[in-house]
Structures are given as C-alpha cells and as structure tokens.
Amino acid sequence: MSAKLQRTSDHPLSPVPLADFKVGVDNVIFSVDTQQNRLLVLVVMRPDTPFAGYWSLPGTLVRQGESLEDAAYRVLAEKIRVNTLYLEQLYTFGGPDRDPRESPTAFDVRYLSVSHFALVRFEDAELIADGVSGIAWYPLAQVPQLAFDHNEILAYGYRRLRNKLEYSPIAFDVLPEVFTLGDLYQLYVTVLGEGFSDYSNFRARLLKLGFLQDTGCKTSRGAGRPASLYRFDADAFEPCKDKPMVFI
Amino acid sequence: MSAKLQRTSDHPLSPVPLADFKVGVDNVIFSVDTQQNRLLVLVVMRPDTPFAGYWSLPGTLVRQGESLEDAAYRVLAEKIRVNTLYLEQLYTFGGPDRDPRESPTAFDVRYLSVSHFALVRFEDAELIADGVSGIAWYPLAQVPQLAFDHNEILAYGYRRLRNKLEYSPIAFDVLPEVFTLGDLYQLYVTVLGEGFSDYSNFRARLLKLGFLQDTGCKTSRGAGRPASLYRFDADAFEPCKDKPMVFI
DNA sequence: GGTATTTTAGTTGTTTATACCATAACTATT
DNA sequence: AATAGTTATGGTATAAACAACTAAAATACC
Numbered sequence: 001m002s003a004k005l006q007r008t009s010d011h012p013l014s015p016v017p018l019a020d021f022k023v024g025v026d027n028v029i030f031s032v033d034t035q036q037n038r039l040l041v042l043v044v045m046r047p048d049t050p051f052a053g054y055w056s057l058p059g060t061l062v063r064q065g066e067s068l069e070d071a072a073y074r075v076l077a078e079k080i081r082v083n084t085l086y087l088e089q090l091y092t093f094g095g096p097d098r099d100p101r102e103s104p105t106a107f108d109v110r111y112l113s114v115s116h117f118a119l120v121r122f123e124d125a126e127l128i129a130d131g132v133s134g135i136a137w138y139p140l141a142q143v144p145q146l147a148f149d150h151n152e153i154l155a156y157g158y159r160r161l162r163n164k165l166e167y168s169p170i171a172f173d174v175l176p177e178v179f180t181l182g183d184l185y186q187l188y189v190t191v192l193g194e195g196f197s198d199y200s201n202f203r204a205r206l207l208k209l210g211f212l213q214d215t216g217c218k219t220s221r222g223a224g225r226p227a228s229l230y231r232f233d234a235d236a237f238e239p240c241k242d243k244p245m246v247f248i
Numbered sequence: 249m250s251a252k253l254q255r256t257s258d259h260p261l262s263p264v265p266l267a268d269f270k271v272g273v274d275n276v277i278f279s280v281d282t283q284q285n286r287l288l289v290l291v292v293m294r295p296d297t298p299f300a301g302y303w304s305l306p307g308t309l310v311r312q313g314e315s316l317e318d319a320a321y322r323v324l325a326e327k328i329r330v331n332t333l334y335l336e337q338l339y340t341f342g343g344p345d346r347d348p349r350e351s352p353t354a355f356d357v358r359y360l361s362v363s364h365f366a367l368v369r370f371e372d373a374e375l376i377a378d379g380v381s382g383i384a385w386y387p388l389a390q391v392p393q394l395a396f397d398h399n400e401i402l403a404y405g406y407r408r409l410r411n412k413l414e415y416s417p418i419a420f421d422v423l424p425e426v427f428t429l430g431d432l433y434q435l436y437v438t439v440l441g442e443g444f445s446d447y448s449n450f451r452a453r454l455l456k457l458g459f460l461q462d463t464g465c466k467t468s469r470g471a472g473r474p475a476s477l478y479r480f481d482a483d484a485f486e487p488c489k490d491k492p493m494v495f496i
Numbered sequence: 497g498g499t500a501t502t503t504t505a506g507t508t509g510t511t512t513a514t515a516c517c518a519t520a521a522c523t524a525t526t
Numbered sequence: 527a528a529t530a531g532t533t534a535t536g537g538t539a540t541a542a543a544c545a546a547c548t549a550a551a552a553t554a555c556c
Binding site for chain 3: 428429430447448451452467470471472473474475476
C-alpha cells in the first residue's frame with residue numbers, strides 16, 4: 001500500500017504526507033524476589049521476524065476499540081497470572097527507523113511504542129508459557145541485548161521505578177497485606193542498593209510518617225526476635241504524598 | 249475504507265483487527281510574564297471541524313519521516329518565534345472516543361495524542377498569526393473549555409511544570425543569560441504561588457547550592473539597592489540534580 | 497537630608513537526617 | 527543450662543537544614 005498524500009489542518013492548501021501508524025504497547029514489568037534479593041524484569045523471546053530469537057519486552061499492537069492501558073493490561077495478563085500489581089504509562093518512543101518493518105523509502109507505515117511500567121508481586125506471579133518460544137525473569141544487571149530499542153525503554157523504566165519507590169507507596173502494592181518493617185526494608189535495598197538510610201533510621205522514618213498501622217500481631221518461626229506486622233493505611237498516607245519515603 | 253482483519257504476533261492463527269492510527273502532537277506551552285506576574289499558556293483557535301471555533305492546544309499530525317519530537321518543535325515553531333525554550337514529552341492520550349473523527353462503529357481510524365510540555369521565554373516569544381483564526385496567551389486560571397481532552401492535558405502539563413521547577417533547572421532556560429535573585433524568585437512565585445520559602449531563605453538556599461556564579465556586575469536603574477547579576481553554571485549543577493531547589 | 501525600596505547578610509529556635517549503640521526476644525548450638 | 531547468633535526495637539548525640547525574623551547596605555525619589 002503506497003502512502004496517500006493527505007492534508008494537514010494547518011496548511012489546508014498544501015498536501016503534506018502524514019504518517020500512518022501502528023501503535024504498540026511494550027511493558028517494563030519488574031518484580032522483586034525478596035528471597036534471593038534480586039530485582040527481576042520480564043522478557044519474552046520473539047518468535048517472529050523482525051528480531052526473531054531475540055529477547056524483548058512483552059508487547060502487543062493495539063486493537064480496535066482498545067485503550068492504551070487496556071492493551072498494556074492485556075499483554076501483561078497474557079504473560080503472567082497475577083492479581084496484585086501497579087501499572088502506569090512510561091514514555092512513548094516513536095521515531096522513524098525504530099522498527100525495521102518501516103520501509104525507509106515508502107514510508108507506508110510507522111511503528112510507535114507506548115511503553116508502560118509495571119511492578120508485580122513475585123510470589124504470586126505465575127508465568128504463562130503457552131506457545132511462546134521463551135519467557136523469563138532476568139535479573140536487571142544480566143539482561144542481554146534486547147530487540148528494537150527495548151534496552152533504552154528498560155533503562156527508562158528502571159529510572160521510573162527508583163523514583164516511584166522514593167516518593168510513592170508502590171511497594172505496598174506488591175508486599176503482602178501484612179508485612180514486617182524488615183520485609184519493607186529488604187524490598188527497598190533490593191531495588192535501590194545500599195545507598196540510603198540504614199535499617200534503624202529507615203524504621204524510624206517510616207513509623208513517624210504514620211501510615212503504617214501496627215496490627216498487633218507478630219511473626220513467629222523467624223530466626224530472631226519476632227517482628228511486628230504492619231498494614232499500609234492508604235488514607236493516612238494522603239498527607240505524606242509529597243514527602244520522600246527514603247533519601248537516596 | 250473498511251478495517252482490514254490483521255494478525256497479531258501473539259496469536260498467529262486468530263485474526264484480530266488492529267487499530268490504524270493517526271498520531272498527533274499537542275503542546276502545552278507555558279510562559280511566564282514576570283512583569284505582570286502571570287503564568288500563561290498558549291492556545292489557538294481551531295478553524296476546522298471538529299471543534300471549530302474552540303480554543304485548543306497547538307498541535308499537528310505527525311508527518312512521514314518525522315519524529316515525535318520533531319513534530320513538537322515544528323508546531324511550536326509554526327506558532328511562535330522563539331529561540332530559548334525547554335521541551336519534553338508529557339504523556340500519551342490514546343483512548344478510543346477521544347476524537348469525534350473516529351467513527352464508533354467502523355473503527356477505521358484512531359487519533360492518538362502524544363502531548364509535549366514546553367516552557368518559553370515570554371519576552372522574546374513572538375506569536376505568529378498568519379492565517380489562523382486566533383492565537384493567544386491565556387492566564388492559566390482563565391483558560392476556557394478547550395477542544396478534545398485538552399483541558400486534561402493542560403492539567404497534566406501544569407503538574408509537570410511545578411514538579412520540574414522544583415527539581416530541574418528549567419527556570420534558567422527561560423531567564424535571560426544573566427539575572428538577579430529577585431528575578432528568579434519572582435519566576436518561582438508566579439508559577440508556584442506563595443506556598444514556599446520567603447525571599448531571604450530562597451536566596452540562602454540557592455546560593456548555598458553553588459551553581460549560581462556571581463558575574464560581579466550589578467543592576468542599575470532599579471528602584472532600590474542594585475542587585476548582583478548571576479549566571480547559571482550547568483557543570484556546577486550536576487551534583488545538585490537530585491536536590492530540590494525549593495520546598496513546596 | 498529624609499524616606500521608601502530593594503538587596504544583602506545575618507541570628508535564632510526548631511526540626512530533621514545520620515551515625516552509632518544498647519537492649520530485647522527469639523533460635524540454634526554446645 | 528549456658529552461650530552464641532540473629533533479628534527487632536528503641537534509643538542518643540551530633541551535625542545539618544529549614545523557618546521565621548531582624549538588621550544593615552545601597553540606591554532612587556522627594
């Protein structure tokens with residue numbers, strides 16, 4: 001199909017060829033394995049050309065009548081069965097030449113990727129491997145070269161993850177309903193590294209912010225002293241929404 | 249043109265109708281009139297249907313071979329002549345039904361808006377009014393109902409502006425090469441309101457951060473005591489890039 | 497000269513971050 | 527039973543930072 005000459009509304013008399021787009025959604029899906037202290041990202045093997053045999057971020061093309069967010073949720077649901085997650089839009093990558101399916105001369109189609117960022121609970125994220133040639137959690141540091149510009153998208157997603165963890169309560173979307181301050185601290189350490197407060201000061205700050213309610217219950221069968229179990233109180237978080245939770 | 253049934257790479261055997269997109273770029277262009285202490289946003293009158301006669305954010309459809317950012321710069325350059333500005337991508341609005349040109353039954357075309365956020369220097373922003381039915385700087389609080397979902401996009405842009413001003417040196421992109429601390433403070437007050445440090449503490453903090461270099465020169469012909477003229481030192485800003493400039 | 501205006505340079509009290517430590521409560525080992 | 531190891535918890539001291547306020551300096555205008 002050759003490109004049709006079309007008009008812009010800005011220059012109604014000069015025909016300017018507009019681009020026709022297919023819009024894709026690519027997800028940067030993170031997960032934290034608190035057992036092994038690893039930050040993981042989900043990648044899938046591409047079965048088809050282009051980039052057949054390469055690992056890539058899970059993605060799909062947007063269907064008729066489907067919103068961008070719906071598409072993001074759909075591709076996520078196709079890869080993993082999970083009921084607790086956080087998802088938001090990340091950035092839109094849309095330069096020409098980012099997809100080899102675009103023919104450089106004819107300009108007949110452009111591929112645009114509206115990337116999304118997701119964080120899922122590792123423990124109940126069950127990978128779905130039906131028909132795909134590969135699907136895997138990769139530790140962030142060991143992610144290989146990905147298809148398209150997906151390494152760039154991933155880097156962007158990781159920056160967003162760090163930033164979100166600093167200012168937003170997304171950690172509680174992937175922690176169990178009740179958790180210890182040790183669990184919470186370990187999650188932060190796994191994602192952010194060691195470059196912030198020690199456990200003692202982390203505790204003091206979080207408790208002072210006042211959105212963690214003590215359930216009264218304690219852990220049992222732990223290695224050391226039993227820890228108090230806390231619950232996240234979304235209402236009590238409101239006044240804290242602009243305060244950082246940790247200082248990187 | 250009726251929609252063609254196409255295949256997704258995920259389900260190679262079940263034909264799924266993909267959406268065909270036109271991709272637009274809409275710009276939230278802010279400017280600060282420090283003379284009158286007003287935060288302004290640029291709107292243009294739509295000459296054509298849909299929403300003919302409505303004010304809207306300046307936008308355009310992306311052309312063949314043109315990147316999203318290029319399109320954003322192009323539409324900006326079509327509306328105002330300016331050489332100092334800051335521009336970045338904002339958010340992508342792409343739900344079905346956001347544009348009445350989409351026919352709800354045939355699904356033959358979707359309109360997607362990759363919104364961008366820009367801040368330009370008011371003093372040398374010269375509006376270009378050739379052929380358009382209207383173009384104007386509107387004080388943010390007085391912006392009327394806009395076409396499409398542009399009020400929502402504007403709200404998103406304003407949140408980004410506040411956030412950027414808090415953490416990024418975008419103010420220096422629109423201030424003159426040399427400026428006084430009073431100029432800088434007034435810019436912040438105009439955008440953020442009065443809800444942060446007073447002038448004295450603002451001064452102390454900015455100077456302590458160390459990326460403002462004193463030029464040695466002073467203002468003349470001012471009402472009161474001559475002020476020192478400062479210059480922004482981008483290199484010296486590096487270590488400060490995660491520290492807030494003001495506390496809202 | 498006096499006054500208004502604006503910039504500049506503080507001071508002080510309070511809060512906050514950071515580093516570090518002591519103890520409590522449990523488990524595992526000898 | 528005693529001891530060591532582990533994790534949780536509750537501190538303290540110090541330095542830094544924020545907020546509110548005061549005062550002085552340098553100009554313009556009357």
